[in-house]
Amino acid sequence: MKVDELKLELNAALGTTQVASLCVQLIDQLVHLDDAHGQMLTYTSLQKLLNYPEIDTPLVSAVHFLTSSRYALLEAHGQLIDDDGDEYPLEDVDFNEVLKSGFLVHPGTGEIVIDAKDKVMPYFALSLPKGLEWAPK
Amino acid sequence: MEKIFNSMRDRMPWPVARVLLRSLGLEPSQGWQRTIKKYADAPQQKHIGPLLDKIEEHNLCGEKFTKIYEIEPEEHRLVQNWISGLEVPENLFTRAYPLTLPANEIDEIGAPPQLVSVVRNDDGIGAVYTHVIRLTTREKIELGDLVDDPSVFEDQYDEIIGLKYRTVQLFSIAWVPHDRNAIEIRTDMPAGMSTDFAHAVQSQIRRTLNDSEIIELNRPIDLFPLLEAIYEDSRDGLVVELGFSTTSASVKNEKMRRAGLDLRTEPYHLAGKKGLGTPIEPFRLFVRWTVATDDIRLTPELGLVGTARGRSTIGEPGKVGISGAIIRNCVGRADFEYVISRMHHHLESLKEEVGT
Known part of the structure; x- marks a missing residue:
């Protein structure tokens, strides 16, 4: 599928909304990232890619749309930053559990993490669909 | 099973414990608390023997600070013979081995290393020593959890830190591999232990070997x-x-x-x-x-x-x-x-x- 077709379908799905516009802008940036540069995209990374003023609800919604719809270009993951400041990438099953219920065991110690939702940082990895075509920058 | 799992909980990172349990067909639950409860409700007696074997193996190899000393072939033969001839005394630690003792059963902290086991396998021969240390961890205290009116303290202090003392039983190994003229001194390095402390524990084991007068270990290999x-x-x-x-x-x-x-x-x-x-x-x-x-x-x-x-x-x-x-x-x-x-x-x- 060509990227332009993807953007048309997306606009048809979301209508003339700010979220749709942000999705289109994100697609334009993401397709020009290679795998090495798309391993850990945070909300801040995506905000900076778009030169967007802040991480607001429309931006968060646009990012979520691009992870969870049939137009998904991003995979969502999580990383625990524990009270010692150490980083622990989470298995996807554990990340999904903390999103759903707030329950998390520390990947290093196996002990329950108190207030886990406040200690897990979401991030996104580039996952362009196979066969997606776009013109080079 | 609970005693075994608590010993593992003290010594193993969770990812290592999960691999070890799964290798024996024991599927862990989410975290230690749920895993211990799962098997407390449905104990697996047939797994206890193999689990203790795996724990003993982990004692030799898990989370270790290791120094390697090169020795002469004749020293290699002498020290392997010396270790083989060591007699393991009977005491609380050796009776519990390969498990650690619960903290409330340990009388003395800081005593010199005590021999708890002699191991022989296809890789080499080793003497396993244990000793008990106290590690101190610092945690920020949320005043609201302790007092009704935290404002009295908040004016005077920016942060209030609590010290937690943890009694930790270590296993250190003097290991002589069959296929190399070397001695490896492997000492436990649990989370929260500084490198300085790890060096001090290493020195104690080296001193124990040097006191045997079979060998004189000086400087380890520079890594x-x-x-x-x-x-x-x-x-x-x-x-x-x-x-x-x-x-x-x-x-x-x-x-x-x-x-x-x-x-x-x-x-x-x-x-x-x-x-x-x-x-x-x-x-x-x-x-x-x-x-x-x-x-x-x-x-x-x-x-x-x-x-x-x-x-x-x-x-x-x-x-x-x-x-x-x-x-x-x-x-x-x-x-x-x-x-x-x-x-x-x-x-x-x-x-x-x-x-x-």
Whole structure:
């Protein structure tokens, strides 16, 4: 599928909304990232890619749309930053559990993490669909 | 089972415990609390023997600070014989071995290392010692959890810190491999233990061996040259942490611990080296390997930790060394011996380079 077709379908799905516009802008940036540069995209990374003023609800919604719809270009993951400041990438099953219920065991110690939702940082990895075509920058 | 799991909980990182349990057909639950409850409600008597065997193996190989001493062939024969002839005394520690004692059953902290086991297997012969230390951890205290009116203290203090004392039983091993003229002193390095403390524990075990008068151990092999040797060998493992200094007066500490990623090929790292134009000077490295064995995927790590002083100080130009390796995330012999073999591979390559 060509990227332009993807953007048309997306606009048809979301209508003339700010979220749709942000999705289109994100697609334009993401397709020009290679795998090495798309391993850990945070909300801040995506905000900076778009030169967007802040991480607001429309931006968060646009990012979520691009992870969870049939137009998904991003995979969502999580990383625990524990009270010692150490980083622990989470298995996807554990990340999904903390999103759903707030329950998390520390990947290093196996002990329950108190207030886990406040200690897990979401991030996104580039996952362009196979066969997606776009013109080079 | 609860006693066994609590001993494991004290000693093993959760990922290692999960691999170990699964290798025996014991599927863990989410975290220690739920796993202990699961098997308290449905104990697995037939697994206890194999589980204790695995725990004993882990005692020799898990979360170790390791120094390697080269010895002569005759010393090798003498020290293996000496260890084989050691008599293990009968006491609370030896009765509990391979498990640790619960903290409330330990009378004395800081006594010298005591022999708890002599191990013989296809890899070598070793004497296992135990001793008990106290580790102190610092935690910020949320006043609201302790007092009704925290404002009285909030005016006077920016933070209130509590000290937690933890009684920890360590296992240290004097290990003599069959296939090398060397002695490895492997000491536990639990989370929260400083490198200084680890060196002190190492010194105690070395003193025990030297007091036997069978052997005189002086300086361990200097592992500093392994830093660059492993960093430069892009086919060997994944570099997950790297500390280095630059000629542009910067000290960097890079970390990349997501599975499958290697700092050596990370774009920012590569661009930085290219932009710098002069070689970086590594002083700290953690490298991870994947070892596949019996349908299990193991991911042991080797850490070589120096300081930003690098290789030289005024007192020791070109001679500052790294005397011990942090070997962690090992489940047992297979992955631990793999790490040791990689270290020796690079040490031997370096010797050959110096010789040519």
